[in-house]
Amino acid sequence: MKKLILASVLSALAIPSFAHSDKSPVGLDLDKYRTHVKTLASDEYGGRAPLSAGETLTLNYIEAEFKKIGLKPGFGDRYLQPVPLAKVTADQNMTLNIGSLNLTNGTEFTARTQQISERIKLENSEVVFVGYGINAPEYGWNDYQGIDVKDKTVIVLVNDPGFATQNAALFKGNAMTYYGRWTYKYEEAARQGAKAVFIVHETAPAAYGWGVVQNSNTGSKFTLIDDDNNLSQVGVMGWIQHQNAKQIFAEAGLDYEQQKQKAAKPNFKAVSLKTTANLALNNTIERAQSYNIMALLPGSDRADEMVVMHAHWDHLGTRTDKKGVKHIYNGAVDNASGVAGVLELARIFSLRAKEQPFKRSILFTSFTAEETGLIGAQHFAKQPPIPTKKIVSFLNIDGMNVNNSVDYILRYGEGVSEMEHYLNDAAKHQDRFVKGDPLPQNGLMFRSDHFALAQEGVPGLLFMSLGDTDPDYIAHKYHKEADDYDPNWTLGGVRQDISLISDILATLANNDDWPKWLEESDFKNRRTQDGK
Structure with missing residues (x-):
C-alpha cells in the first residue's frame, strides 16, 4: 500500500x-x-x-x-441480525474441593461452562499443572508434550513466557500474544481433552484485579450454540486466586513460584499435583435470541x-x-x-x-x-x-x-x-x-x-x-x-x-x-x- x-x-x-x-x-x-x-x-x-x-x-x-x-437496514431488509444464545446461569452455591482445600466461589475461585448442560461434575479428577497451557509449534513450545490430560483438571498460568521472562526472544517478549489470553487457554485445553481448566490469577500478567474476574465469571453468562451443544468445549472454565494456588502446590510438596519459573523456560514438563478436584456445577439453561444491529450507507x-x-x-x-x-x-x-x-x-x-x-x-x-x-x-x-x-x-x-x-x-x-x-x-x-x-x-x-x-x-x-x-x-x-x-x-x-x-x-x-x-x-x- x-x-x-x-x-x-x-x-x-x-x-x-x-x-x-x-x-x-x-x-x-x-x-x-x-x-x-x-x-x-x-x-x-x-x-x-x-x-x-x-x-x-x-x-x-x-x-x-x-x-x-x-441509513438503510444493514442485514437484508432489517437492522437487526439475530444471534442465537444460550444463557447459562450456574448455581453460585458451589465449592471447589482440591485435596484438603475447600475453596469458596467468588472470593477464591470462579467456575462456569459454555457447554449446554444442566450439570457438570468433577469427581476425583486428577489435577495437573501444565505451565502456560500453550501448544505453539511456530515458537517451538508445547506444554502438553508427553502428557495425556484427557478428562483431567489442568491448572495453567495466565499470559505467556515472553511476559514472564521479559525476554524479547521468547514469544513477543513483554507484549502478550494470543497464546497468553484466557480464551486460548480454554480452547487449547479442550483440544487436549481436559475436563476442567483453572487459570491462576495474578494481577500483573492478567492485567486486571480479581474483582474483574469475579464480576465477569459469576452469575449468568452467554454463549453461542453449535450443532453439538458446545460439548467440544472444555467442561469447566475457571480461575483460582493466586494465594489458593500456592496452597494447592504446597499440599503437593511443590513451591508455586519455583514451578512458575520452570514453566517459563523451554522444554517445561507438565507436573501432576498428586491430588484430585471435585466440583458440582449446576446450571440453568435458557435458550434465547439476542441481536446485533447494523445500518448501511x-x-x-x-x-x-x-x-x-x-x-x-x-x-x-x-x-x-x-x-x-x-x-x-x-x-x-x-x-x-x-x-x-x-x-x-x-x-x-x-x-x-x-x-x-x-x-x-x-x-x-x-x-x-x-x-x-x-x-x-x-x-x-x-x-x-x-x-x-x-x-x-x-x-x-x-x-x-x-x-x-x-x-x-x-x-x-x-x-x-x-x-x-x-x-x-x-x-x-x-x-x-x-x-x-x-x-x-x-x-x-x-x-x-x-x-x-x-x-x-x-x-x-x-x-x-x-x-x-x-x-x-x-x-x-x-x-x-x-x-x-x-x-x-x-x-x-x-x-x-x-x-x-x-x-x-x-x-x-x-x-x-x-x-x-x-x-x-x-x-x-x-x-x-x-x-x-
Whole structure:
C-alpha cells in the first residue's frame, strides 16, 4: 500500500475534508454525543445486558437513530441480525474441593461452562499443572508434550513466557500474544481433552484485579450454540486466586513460584499435583435470541465492497448481591461512549454522502455480548451480510477519551497490518504522534470485537483510550459500578478522535486499496485464501 498523507488523498478524490482548521470534524455535535452516552448509560437501561429489558431499550434507541439519520437496514431488509444464545446461569452455591482445600466461589475461585448442560461434575479428577497451557509449534513450545490430560483438571498460568521472562526472544517478549489470553487457554485445553481448566490469577500478567474476574465469571453468562451443544468445549472454565494456588502446590510438596519459573523456560514438563478436584456445577439453561444491529450507507461505484465502523453495545447489566441490593453496571465509557461515537460518525457520513456519495459502502454496526467473549462479533464473522472477502477493514471503538484532547493516538499491535499506515497518516494530519500500546502485556488487541473479524482475515484498527488518558479508570471504574456518565467530561478527546477516525473511514470508502497483513499469521493466511 502506498503511504499517503490523508489530506492529499481527500483532495485528490475531491472530497471535502472532515476537519476544520482546528481539527474538529465537520458536523460533529457534541451535545448529541453527550445525549447518546447519558441515555445509554442511564439506570433505566440497567447496564445493557444481553437478553434483558436494557437490550430492548438499547436496540430501539440505536435503530431509531439510524432511521433518523436516513441509513438503510444493514442485514437484508432489517437492522437487526439475530444471534442465537444460550444463557447459562450456574448455581453460585458451589465449592471447589482440591485435596484438603475447600475453596469458596467468588472470593477464591470462579467456575462456569459454555457447554449446554444442566450439570457438570468433577469427581476425583486428577489435577495437573501444565505451565502456560500453550501448544505453539511456530515458537517451538508445547506444554502438553508427553502428557495425556484427557478428562483431567489442568491448572495453567495466565499470559505467556515472553511476559514472564521479559525476554524479547521468547514469544513477543513483554507484549502478550494470543497464546497468553484466557480464551486460548480454554480452547487449547479442550483440544487436549481436559475436563476442567483453572487459570491462576495474578494481577500483573492478567492485567486486571480479581474483582474483574469475579464480576465477569459469576452469575449468568452467554454463549453461542453449535450443532453439538458446545460439548467440544472444555467442561469447566475457571480461575483460582493466586494465594489458593500456592496452597494447592504446597499440599503437593511443590513451591508455586519455583514451578512458575520452570514453566517459563523451554522444554517445561507438565507436573501432576498428586491430588484430585471435585466440583458440582449446576446450571440453568435458557435458550434465547439476542441481536446485533447494523445500518448501511450504500456506496456508488463499488457498493459490494464494505468498510465497517463498529462499537459493541452491551455491558454487564444489573446484579443483586446476597443482601438483595441491586448494582447497576452502566458502562458509560465501556462502551456507551463508543456507540455514541458510531452514531455521530453515521450522522456525519450520511450528511456528507448527500453532497457526494462514497464509492464503497459503509456498514455501521453495534454487536451484542462482547463482554462475554466477543460472541456477537463471532456470529457476525461467521454469518456476515456479505462475504468477509468483501470487507475492506473493520474499525472498532471500545471506549473513547471523554476527557481532554491529547497529542497522541494509541496503536494496538505493531507490524500487524497496513492499517497502521492509515493510523500514522491520520495522526500526522492532526499533528499528533502515534504512541505504541503502553501495556502490550495486557493483550488488548485480542480483547475486543475486531479480533473476531481478524480471525476471519479482515484487518482493522482498535480505538481505545481506557486507562491511558484516565489512569484511575482501570483501577476503580473498569467493569465496576463507577463507570457512569459524568456531565463534567470535556469531550476534547472525543472531538479529535472522531475527526481522526473520519479521515481513515473516508479514505477507505473512496480508494481502491485492500490493506494487507504484515506479519505471518493465520489472519494473513485466511485473507489470502479469501482472495485478497
